[in-house]
Amino acid sequence: MRKLPSDVILIAGSGLSLGGLGAALALWGNPANSGICVSCFMENLSGSLGLHHNLRMAYFRPELAGFVIGAFLSALLGREVRPRSGAYPVLAFVLGFFLIVGSSVFMGCPIKMMLRLGAGDLTAVAGFFGLAGGVWVGIRYYRGGLDLGSPGQGAGAYQGLVVPALFVLLLVLSTGGILLSGPTGPAAKRAPLAVALGAGIVIGVLAQRSRFCVTGSFSNLFLARDASLMRGLVVLLAAALAVNVSFGFFRFGVLDQPGSHPDHLWNFMSMGLVGFASVLAGGCPFRQVVLTGEGSAEASMAVFGMIVAGGLVHQWGIVSTSAGPTPYGKAAVLFGLVFCFGIVRFYRKT
Amino acid sequence: MNRTLINRLTEALAVLCAAAGVLILARSATVPVIEGSLADMKVQVVAGPDMERFHTLLDEARRITDSNGDPDPLLQELEGSFPGRHEVWALAARNAAAQGRDGEALLDFARAVRLQPDYLDERSVMFLGKRIEALTGKVMAELDAARTRRDLDSSGKELLKTAYFLRRQMAGGCE
Numbered sequence: 312m313r314k315l316p317s318d319v320i321l322i323a324g325s326g327l328s329l330g331g332l333g334a335a336l337a338l339w340g341n342p343a344n345s346g347i348c349v350s351c352f353m354e355n356l357s358g359s360l361g362l363h364h365n366l367r368m369a370y371f372r373p374e375l376a377g378f379v380i381g382a383f384l385s386a387l388l389g390r391e392v393r394p395r396s397g398a399y400p401v402l403a404f405v406l407g408f409f410l411i412v413g414s415s416v417f418m419g420c421p422i423k424m425m426l427r428l429g430a431g432d433l434t435a436v437a438g439f440f441g442l443a444g445g446v447w448v449g450i451r452y453y454r455g456g457l458d459l460g461s462p463g464q465g466a467g468a469y470q471g472l473v474v475p476a477l478f479v480l481l482l483v484l485s486t487g488g489i490l491l492s493g494p495t496g497p498a499a500k501r502a503p504l505a506v507a508l509g510a511g512i513v514i515g516v517l518a519q520r521s522r523f524c525v526t527g528s529f530s531n532l533f534l535a536r537d538a539s540l541m542r543g544l545v546v547l548l549a550a551a552l553a554v555n556v557s558f559g560f561f562r563f564g565v566l567d568q569p570g571s572h573p574d575h576l577w578n579f580m581s582m583g584l585v586g587f588a589s590v591l592a593g594g595c596p597f598r599q600v601v602l603t604g605e606g607s608a609e610a611s612m613a614v615f616g617m618i619v620a621g622g623l624v625h626q627w628g629i630v631s632t633s634a635g636p637t638p639y640g641k642a643a644v645l646f647g648l649v650f651c652f653g654i655v656r657f658y659r660k661t
Numbered sequence: 662m663n664r665t666l667i668n669r670l671t672e673a674l675a676v677l678c679a680a681a682g683v684l685i686l687a688r689s690a691t692v693p694v695i696e697g698s699l700a701d702m703k704v705q706v707v708a709g710p711d712m713e714r715f716h717t718l719l720d721e722a723r724r725i726t727d728s729n730g731d732p733d734p735l736l737q738e739l740e741g742s743f744p745g746r747h748e749v750w751a752l753a754a755r756n757a758a759a760q761g762r763d764g765e766a767l768l769d770f771a772r773a774v775r776l777q778p779d780y781l782d783e784r785s786v787m788f789l790g791k792r793i794e795a796l797t798g799k800v801m802a803e804l805d806a807a808r809t810r811r812d813l814d815s816s817g818k819e820l821l822k823t824a825y826f827l828r829r830q831m832a833g834g835c836e
Binding site: 342343344345348351354367368418419423455494495496497499500566567568569570571572573628630631632633634635636637638639641642643645646648649652653655656659 | 664667668671672674675678679681682683685686688689698699700701702703771775778779782784785825826828829830832833834835836
């Protein structure tokens with residue numbers, strides 16, 4: 312029998328862990344359809360640091376620390392810890408900000424979008440096409456000569472290790488009860504600490520080894536006609552579907568899905584922003600978190616932008632609710648697109 | 662495609678998005694909360710003399726409701742002045758439900774939940790989930806029956822949307 316190449320196994324393993332554990336974490340206590348959602352987790356983290364006043368969304372999710380620790384350990388073992396400074400730190404910060412803006416208007420990051428699809432939530436379909444469309448637009452500009460520069464490995468490169476250290480510190484502070492933790496709402500719905508951290512580490516290791524990224528899957532397909540990462544996406548969807556069906560969490564429909572709203576236009580637009588911004592930032596919100604484990608200062612700045620956005624989307628009323636997107640959310644998505652179009656306009660090689 | 666043309670197209674898209682964003686914000690600033698959709702509702706911070714007035718009116722409306730009186734005039738005043746306070750809508754819903762106005766009660770409960778989702782969280786002391794769930798089921802059954810008879814008017818359709826909002830909230834998930 313022909314042996315499967317190791318990269319195919321790793322990509323499938325990433326998809327399996329994200330889909331299977333993502334759906335299972337909701338069974339073990341995380342909010343419905345939100346077993347893994349980097350944008351929700353960032354909003355939770357911001358709340359736990361007191362950056363917004365919605366206590367219902369204030370809790371440091373151990374999964375986040377797990378992603379970074381897992382990616383760091385994996386990179387360390389594979390001699391892939393490459394602390395590197397950023398070529399476009401301020402842009403990365405703002406792009407990270409808009410990754411969360413788009414995700415909060417959609418009510419989930421690209422991983423959660425896939426988990427929602429795997430749970431039968433048809434409101435995520437518009438988001439799926441929006442994400443693919445946003446990536447397609449970004450890739451068209453890259454093909455046309457977009458160049459944001461390359462990161463360096465000079466003396467200041469070790470700043471790329473600040474975020475992994477920060478997440479370990481936050482985990483310690485969280486277990487010590489120092490960070491804020493909401494008693495009701497999504498913040499109170501949580502998988503046990505050891506389970507959440509363990510799942511995060513497993514996913515972090517596999518994602519670092521495989522370079523798995525939801526928007527990267529689309530990028531590779533559009534840019535190089537390479538469908539290898541798409542296999543991971545298919546496995547993710549299948550694993551989530553299998554877990555949800557097995558445990559009776561699958562509910563097919565549009566109107567009564569948890570953590571969603573049926574405004575298809577803004578589901579499309581918001582995920583379009585996430586897709587576009589992800590291409591410019593070099594990866595989806597989950598990939599940015601994993602990249603910090605390898606010492607990328609660029610990804611670290613994007614993660615800082617995501618943490619700040621996690622607070623401001625609540626303080627400024629940008630975040631959507633089950634009632635639908637707010638006017639501030641719609642405007643923020645449009646301003647995010649203005650920012651992305653601004654980048655591609657000014658960074659095109661002449 | 663011509664490079665200059667792509668640049669102009671990119672600039673046009675950026676300007677279009679910016680203009681649309683400004684228009685959306687301008688519109689939201691001019692529509693009173695009470696006339697906007699559930700999604701447009703904002704939590705209202707009440708402070709100073711307004712705080713005193715708010716609590717005086719609310720306490721009086723609660724007292725009248727508890728003694729089976731007619732709090733509607735007071736509730737209307739509260740809804741007009743403090744549409745971003747969940748307490749107002751929760752009391753209005755309780756009053757409407759007591760008088761058998763189920764559709765109105767559902768709308769008011771939805772406004773209360775939109776402003777304070779803890780009404781549907783059993784960990785909260787504010788939990789009214791069982792009551793809201795029962796009312797939602799009852800109203801939806803009536804609306805479904807009307808839909809089957811092809812007798813669902815626009816207000817019925819709006820009420821059905823509101824009922825589904827409550828169902829999504831009850832289903833949980835992140836927010």
